[in-house]
Amino acid sequence: MDNEQAKDGGLTERHNARMARKKEVVDKKIAAATRNAGVLVITCGNGKGKSSSAFGMVARALGHGMKVGIVQFIKGAIPTGEEQFFRRFPDEVSFHVMGEGYTWETQDRTRDVEKAQAAWQRAQALLSDPAIGMVILDELNIALKYKYLDVQQVIADLQARPAMQHVVITGRGAPPELIEVADTVTEMQPVKHAFAAGIAAQQGVEW
Amino acid sequence: MDNEQAKDGGLTERHNARMARKKEVVDKKIAAATRNAGVLVITCGNGKGKSSSAFGMVARALGHGMKVGIVQFIKGAIPTGEEQFFRRFPDEVSFHVMGEGYTWETQDRTRDVEKAQAAWQRAQALLSDPAIGMVILDELNIALKYKYLDVQQVIADLQARPAMQHVVITGRGAPPELIEVADTVTEMQPVKHAFAAGIAAQQGVEW
Numbered sequence: 001m002d003n004e005q006a007k008d009g010g011l012t013e014r015h016n017a018r019m020a021r022k023k024e025v026v027d028k029k030i031a032a033a034t035r036n037a038g039v040l041v042i043t044c045g046n047g048k049g050k051s052s053s054a055f056g057m058v059a060r061a062l063g064h065g066m067k068v069g070i071v072q073f074i075k076g077a078i079p080t081g082e083e084q085f086f087r088r089f090p091d092e093v094s095f096h097v098m099g100e101g102y103t104w105e106t107q108d109r110t111r112d113v114e115k116a117q118a119a120w121q122r123a124q125a126l127l128s129d130p131a132i133g134m135v136i137l138d139e140l141n142i143a144l145k146y147k148y149l150d151v152q153q154v155i156a157d158l159q160a161r162p163a164m165q166h167v168v169i170t171g172r173g174a175p176p177e178l179i180e181v182a183d184t185v186t187e188m189q190p191v192k193h194a195f196a197a198g199i200a201a202q203q204g205v206e207w
Numbered sequence: 208m209d210n211e212q213a214k215d216g217g218l219t220e221r222h223n224a225r226m227a228r229k230k231e232v233v234d235k236k237i238a239a240a241t242r243n244a245g246v247l248v249i250t251c252g253n254g255k256g257k258s259s260s261a262f263g264m265v266a267r268a269l270g271h272g273m274k275v276g277i278v279q280f281i282k283g284a285i286p287t288g289e290e291q292f293f294r295r296f297p298d299e300v301s302f303h304v305m306g307e308g309y310t311w312e313t314q315d316r317t318r319d320v321e322k323a324q325a326a327w328q329r330a331q332a333l334l335s336d337p338a339i340g341m342v343i344l345d346e347l348n349i350a351l352k353y354k355y356l357d358v359q360q361v362i363a364d365l366q367a368r369p370a371m372q373h374v375v376i377t378g379r380g381a382p383p384e385l386i387e388v389a390d391t392v393t394e395m396q397p398v399k400h401a402f403a404a405g406i407a408a409q410q411g412v413e414w
Contacts, residue, residue, distance in 0.1 A: 012316040015353065019314045032405060039401045039412055043256055047393035048248070052263030053256035056289065059266055060259065061411030063288030081270030082263065107226045109219040134411055146222070166412050183401035184412075186254035191392035194246045198239060199390060204268030204341055205246055205373050 038165040039183040040158060044141055044174040047188035048206070051075075054136045054168040055082045058093070061166070066133030067092055069126035073119045074099040074139035074171070080207045094132070096122045099139065109146075116148035123157070130162040141171030144178065151175050245372040246390040247365060251348055251381040254395035255413070261343045261375040262289045268373070269299055273340030276301045276333035280326045281346035281378070284308035287414045301339070303329045306346065316353075323355035330364070337369040348378030351385065358382050 041057070043050040058068050070086065076099035086093045098119035100111075126135045143149050155177060158167060169178070179185050194202075201207060248264070250257040265275050277293065283306035293300045305326035307318075327350075333342045350356050362384060365374060376385070386392050401409075408414060 015316040016314050019316075023314065029402065030407075033402045033407050035405050035407060036409065037401075037406050039406060039409055041255070041412060042398075044398075045396070048391055049250055049256055049260035049393045049395065052267065053260040054263065055266045056259030056262030056264075057412055059262045059292045060288030060414065063290065063292030064410040066411050081267030083270065085266045085270030107223050107230065109222040109226075166409065168412075179398065182399065183404060183406060184255055185398035186256045187396045187398050188254075188256065189252070189394045189396050191249075191251075191386065191394050192389065194244075194390035195236065195240050197390060198242050199244050199246060200237075200240045200242060202243065202246055202373065203271040204273050205248060205264055205375075205391075207267065 036164070037183075038161065038163055038167070040181065041166070041168045042141070042174050042179060042182045042185045043168070043170045043188060044172060044179075044185065045187035045189055046172060047190035048193060049188045050170040050172075051082075051138050053186075053188075054138060054170050055086075057134065057166075057168055058086060058136060061134040062089065062092055067094075067131055068134045068136065069094045069096075069129070069132045070136040070138065071096045071119050071123045071126065071140075072099055072138040073116060073143045076100050078207065081204055082207075094126070098122060112146070113148045116143040119143070120149055120154070120157075127157050127161040127165070127167070130165070132165060134166045134168070135161075137167065137169045139171040140169045141174040141178070143171075144175050145171075145173030151177050154178070155181055243371070244390075245368065245370055245374070247388065248373070248375045249348070249381050249386060249389045249392045250375070250377045250395060251379060251386075251392065252394035252396055253379060254397035255400060256395045257377040257379075258289075258345050260393075260395075261345060261377050262293075264341065264373075264375055265293060265300070265343060268341040269296065274299055274301075274338055275341045275343065276303075276336070276339045277343040277345065278303045278326050278330045278333065278347075279306055279345040280323060280350045281306040281308070285414065288411055289414075301333070305329060319353070320355045323350040326350070327356055327361070327364075334364050334368040334372070334374070337372070339369075339372060341373045341375070342368075344374065344376045346378040347376045348381040348385075350378075351382050352378075352380030358384050361385070362388055
């Protein structure tokens with residue numbers, strides 16, 4: 001038994017052996033995943049983190065020199081931090097706020113349908129532009145859930161996009177047909193939320 | 208029955224009535240959540256979106272004129288898009304990459320512990336600076352899971368931070384003691400991942 005083992009009861013040695021086995025497994029998986037392609041990512045569920053995850057990917061894409069297009073389908077009633085920030089880069093980010101608030105705020109289905117369809121036209125322009133490396137369709141799932149848009153039309157347009165273009169779709173209530181055609185899907189599950197403890201939505205965190 | 212109803216079988220009317228009820232419920236909850244406070248957010252689980260959600264909150268915070276501090280505990284082996292992007296704003300973002308790769312890559316526990324402790328010292332400096340509105344502790348959960356850091360020390364430092372400072376902690380394996388003291392916790396659950404379909408980690412999406 002060397003000094004290191006004497007100090008930590010073999011923890012270091014066991015850890016190192018476990019990590020060597022883990023490295024083998026991870027390396028094998030990485031070796032198998034070699035294809036490059038534009039991926040369709042969906043973030044759904046009731047937990048916090050769906051839109052913020054999309055905006056984190058915007059930052060990543062910009063760091064790699066890509067151009068990004070963003071369409072917000074539902075939000076639009078208040079200016080958000082993400083809008084204020086990404087509008088600083090008009091040559092790199094094309095930011096379209098096409099909503100007027102959540103559906104329970106507007107209470108006008110006819111108007112919501114019109115707004116969603118106008119937003120989808122913006123999305124179609126981005127999805128047919130090979131210069132755009134990533135397209136964010138924020139809260140599109142909600143527009144689909146309420147059938148403001150036809151899911152088959154949306155899927156057809158997504159599948160006709162440039163081969164290396166990434167798309168991130170966010171919002172509760174993603175329809176199963178959309179999940180079926182997506183590459184990466186995460187469900188954000190709420191474990192707890194500050195809201196329940198009486199804390200108001202905080203700048204920077206929620207908007 | 209008016210024209211609108213004749214057209215859609217009453218869908219618009221039912222939708223509007225449902226949204227009116229929903230608005231009442233949401234408004235009541237908003238009225239109850241009025242306290243302003245720095246929130247402690249944790250993103251955990253095995254799904255994609257934990258770190259990207261944190262970086263989306265960085266964008267939001269910057270949009271609201273806040274200063275942000277970022278410490279990456281594990282990542283550091285390859286330059287990421289988020290690092291390249293947020294380093295553009297040295298006056299607003301203080302970015303510290305303190306890791307050398309995932310633990311199964313380094314395979315050296317003693318060194319991992321030293322790196323994690325050096326990273327925590329950086330975190331402590333940010334957590335005691337009231338000029339920093341948001342602190343991101345990326346992959347801290349992994350450093351805690353492997354006991355590179357003492358969770359009680361980490362909690363004590365978090366709780367002693369400025370009252371309005373937000374903290375976002377990411378990574379798999381968040382310890383229960385940390386979840387207990389957090390305000391908002393989301394578990395990212397993988398529904399599917401492009402990796403499994405043979406697609407390599409894509410720039411802008413995964414890093």
